Amino acid sequence: MTSSNRFGSFATTVSTCSPDAVRSAAARSRGGQPLRTAAEVRELERLAIAECGVTGADLMERAGVGAFGAILRRWPHVRRVAVVCGTGNNGGDGFVVARRAREAGFEVRAFGVGARSGIGPDAGTMLSAMLASGVELEPFEPAALRDGVVVDALFGTGLSRALAGAPAAAVMEMNAAGTPILAVDVPSGIDADTGRAWGTAVRASATITFIASKRGLHTGAGPDHCGAVECDPLGVPATLLDRVPAGVARLDYGTLPDHPCLGPRPRGAHKGHHGHVLVVGGERGLAGAARLAAEAAARTGAGLVSVATRESHAATISATRPEIMSRGIENEADLASMAERATVVAIGPGLGQGRWGERMFACALARRSGLFVVDADALNHLAAAGPTSPRRDDWVLTPHPGEAARLLGVSAEEVQADRFAAAAEIRERYGGVCVLKGAGTIVDTGHAPVGLCVNGNPGMATGGTGDVLTGVIAGLAAQGAGPADAAALGVCIHGEAGDRAARVGERGLLAGDLVAELRGLVNRG
Numbered sequence: 035m036t037s038s039n040r041f042g043s044f045a046t047t048v049s050t051c052s053p054d055a056v057r058s059a060a061a062r063s064r065g066g067q068p069l070r071t072a073a074e075v076r077e078l079e080r081l082a083i084a085e086c087g088v089t090g091a092d093l094m095e096r097a098g099v100g101a102f103g104a105i106l107r108r109w110p111h112v113r114r115v116a117v118v119c120g121t122g123n124n125g126g127d128g129f130v131v132a133r134r135a136r137e138a139g140f141e142v143r144a145f146g147v148g149a150r151s152g153i154g155p156d157a158g159t160m161l162s163a164m165l166a167s168g169v170e171l172e173p174f175e176p177a178a179l180r181d182g183v184v185v186d187a188l189f190g191t192g193l194s195r196a197l198a199g200a201p202a203a204a205v206m207e208m209n210a211a212g213t214p215i216l217a218v219d220v221p222s223g224i225d226a227d228t229g230r231a232w233g234t235a236v237r238a239s240a241t242i243t244f245i246a247s248k249r250g251l252h253t254g255a256g257p258d259h260c261g262a263v264e265c266d267p268l269g270v271p272a273t274l275l276d277r278v279p280a281g282v283a284r285l286d287y288g289t290l291p292d293h294p295c296l297g298p299r300p301r302g303a304h305k306g307h308h309g310h311v312l313v314v315g316g317e318r319g320l321a322g323a324a325r326l327a328a329e330a331a332a333r334t335g336a337g338l339v340s341v342a343t344r345e346s347h348a349a350t351i352s353a354t355r356p357e358i359m360s361r362g363i364e365n366e367a368d369l370a371s372m373a374e375r376a377t378v379v380a381i382g383p384g385l386g387q388g389r390w391g392e393r394m395f396a397c398a399l400a401r402r403s404g405l406f407v408v409d410a411d412a413l414n415h416l417a418a419a420g421p422t423s424p425r426r427d428d429w430v431l432t433p434h435p436g437e438a439a440r441l442l443g444v445s446a447e448e449v450q451a452d453r454f455a456a457a458a459e460i461r462e463r464y465g466g467v468c469v470l471k472g473a474g475t476i477v478d479t480g481h482a483p484v485g486l487c488v489n490g491n492p493g494m495a496t497g498g499t500g501d502v503l504t505g506v507i508a509g510l511a512a513q514g515a516g517p518a519d520a521a522a523l524g525v526c527i528h529g530e531a532g533d534r535a536a537r538v539g540e541r542g543l544l545a546g547d548l549v550a551e552l553r554g555l556v557n558r559g
Contacts, residue, residue, distance in 0.1 A: 067265070068280030069249035069486055072191035072226045077278050078245050082270045091156045093268055094123060097244050098130020098160070100266035101218050104242045105135070105183055108262075109214060114141040114182030116213075118174065118204055120189055120222075121148040126157030127218045128187025129164040129171075136167045145174045147188060147204045174204050179211035186215055186236045188222035191248060196233035197223050205234045217241040220248055221259045228452045229254025229474065237261075244268050246275065249282045252486055253453050253474025282454070283483040285522055287530035287555070293523060295335065295513045296558040308337030309512025312376035313505070314369065314394055315410070316343030316351070317386030323410065323501045325351050326545055327383040328358045330505025333552040334527070336512040342372050344390070364390075366397040373401045380508035382412030383501040391415065399424060405511045405520075406430070406466075409504040413437045416464065429466040430507055430521050434500060438470055454484060467517045469507070471500060475525045479518040489529025493536040498545025503528045506552065527555045 119125035132144040223235025229250040241260040311331040316324035345362030385391040395415040406429035417440040439446040449456040457478040461468040470476040477485035507524035535547035
């Protein structure tokens with residue numbers, strides 16, 4: 035299966051998956067509902083109409099009923115609704131909401147944005163029913179948005195351009211009203227496939243999406259604009275959903291399947307059974323990053339954890355966490371001997387971009403075999419190698435958007451505009467598994483489906499949390515998880531640790547707060 039994206043073309047092979055990747059893909063599919071593209075949902079709609087005895091108008095009616103139900107559940111004391119409708123099918127959903135609200139005794143006003151002549155047949159049927167119920171379709175009036183709930187039914191899944199003119203002005207007025215907003219299917223201005231905000235976009239309090247959740251709601255700018263997301267399948271049977279393969283699967287700690295790395299250990303287990311993680315990093319002044327990664331690996335369950343760091347840091351790391359074996363390394367020969375004894379090498383936390391970090395990076399990569407987790411400045415050294423950059427299948431790369439941009443030679447804004455394409459291109463160019471961090475962390479193994487993690491929160495946007503993730507993935511890999519499983523499990527455990535640490539508030543959350551949560555999360559038996 036070949037896909038195209040703005041970074042170029044790449045091939046994704048599904049039929050020749052490794053056993054590890056097959057297990058990982060299956061586990062991720064069981065972990066939660068698939069996340070769909072707009073095209074996949076359109077195909078599901080087509081099949082439902084062709085085989086389930088429903089019409090497009092039936093599905094539109096069900097969508098409007100579902101959206102009105104969401105209003106009743108989320109804002110039970112509200113009795114006033116303003117519905118802002120476009121001319122497409124999303125507007126048709128809005129006409130149903132307005133009619134149902136009027137029939138329920140609500141004070142309702144419906145506003146049309148765009149020429150009424152552009153309304154399609156199914157939406158036109160719903161408009162006629164709304165008018166018959168006593169609700170008029172009025173010109174847009176910003177002052178009417180100040181009370182009750184606003185329903186955004188301007189644009190659905192098909193948007194692929196920046197809003198302008200009257201639609202853009204309507205979105206800005208909705209956002210400025212200070213009133214709760216329910217987005218119908220997708221907040222207007224958000225790309226359903228990528229999560230890109232096409233300029234101005236609705237900032238909804240909640241979003242109800244239909245048939246299947248759209249992948250763009252959960253990554254990029256999507257989470258900031260969607261609020262709480264719920265999905266109404268509109269009565270489309272699960273057997274039908276299974277017939278259209280999803281390219282993306284939701285990763286969620288709460289629905290992770292059983293995995294040996296998270297279950298009870300044999301009574302006869304000893305430290306040698308659980309692997310040895312070597313963390314390479316800690317340039318002068320940056321010892322904390324290496325220490326965080328090492329402690330995270332230990333708390334995740336690695337049997338042994340070592341740190342190769344600057345001579346000036348070794349004693350301090352060992353004194354503050356004596357379980358970690360820290361050694362000062364100033365030459366390549368000493369690092370090579372440590373790397374050969376390790377099960378997994380995690381390189382990058384606090385590595386620095388100077389000559390010492392460059393030498394350590396080159397030496398570590400000269401190791402013949404064994405899994406690597408590559409993060410932070412190690413990724414910058416990889417990017418700096420340009421056309422001579424190595425390509426390996428035995429590493430997990432964990433860039434944030436800025437590092438991803440350097441790996442690809444583009445801007446961070448371009449990465450964020452299509453995070454799925456960026457992750458796929460990194461994996462294709464450099465090999466292994468790509469974990470693209472950020473809101474809706476993406477795990478691309480080169481095999482379908484791609485994973486998208488819904489755990490995590492903005493409090494984690496602080497120094498050191500990426501180092502913790504490096505340690506978590508390395509710790510799982512040391513215990514026998516393959517690269518795909520270590521990455522998928524790791525991002526879920528890391529995100530859930532952040533969510534638990536944020537229960538007292540996101541502001542002020544520290545990376546060390548995540549480490550404190552890890553032990554409970556990796557003992558599920």
